[in-house]
Amino acid sequence: MQESNKREIRKKADEFRARCVVGRYGILDLFKDCVRNEMKLVRYPLDESAGLGFSLKKKDDIIIFTNSSSRLSREIFTLAHEIGHALLHLDTDQRFLDNDSTVSENTTEQKEKEANYFAACLLMPDDDVRRFVDLELPEFEDKGLSSLDIARIMSEFGVSFEMALNRLNSLGIIDSSQKDRLDNERAQRRVGNLLKSVGENASLNISSGAMCIPHEFLDYVIYNYNHNAIPRERLEHALEYHHLQTEDIHDCLMESAEIPEDLDELIGELPF
DSSP: OOHHHHHHHHHHHHHHHTTSOBOSSSBSOHHHHHHHTTOEEEEEOOOGGGOSEEEEEETTEEEEEEETTSBHHHHHHHHHHHHHHHHHTTTTOSEEEEOTTTSSTTOOOHHHHHHHHHHHHHHSOHHHHHHHHHHHOTTHHHHOOOHHHHHHHHHHHTOOHHHHHHHHHHTTSSOHHHHHHHHHHHHHSOHHHHHHHTTOOGGGGSBOOOOBOOHHHHHHHHHHHHTTSSOHHHHHHHHHHTTOOGGGGGGGOOTTOOOOSOHHHHHTTSOO
């Protein structure tokens, strides 16, 4: 990737980060910031083989999905990756489907590399990472980094152990041999135990199983049901995502609606 391209990506990442709620160093809740920036976010626990996430543009809406069966740190990076696609690529491409091969430092696809770089710059900006190492890890210069130090970085920036190592290496804070040493330490100690050892919650290393579906999507489903475009079973299934039953929305339902003339056009109003 050319340096001029990297510069433009860093600029876009900085602009989006400026619209996020940031703690001392890291973004506090990227999921909330995604919604606050008028992107429609869907989180749902699918089997991990279903993929990590996707982003698409439908009319004027940017829709992002993340698989909350992934461990939380992985889901956060996927979200940052999809935001990167939304800001960098969705003007020319309508959708991106991502899995382990695309959301990876080893991907060979240019746009996936760009989205990964955006995610790294958004979650772990150069200046903030160096400031954290300088101020919060005072023994770094004399002793280098330990696996416990990486756990502290994980917790502060909301990233995985692997992501932290990759970013520190790319910024020149650690070299390849140090990265390998820390990775070996990680293999000997469970990441969840490392987080607990530094007094941090181990939730980053497990899946959240979160279910978050924008209310507009339920509106789409109710509209289609009222126009006989989908069966009652489909409506009930959609309501389950919102922990609702048909009795909870009975005043929104039209049981005797006529079938619309242009069924294809009506179904096309659905976001997927």
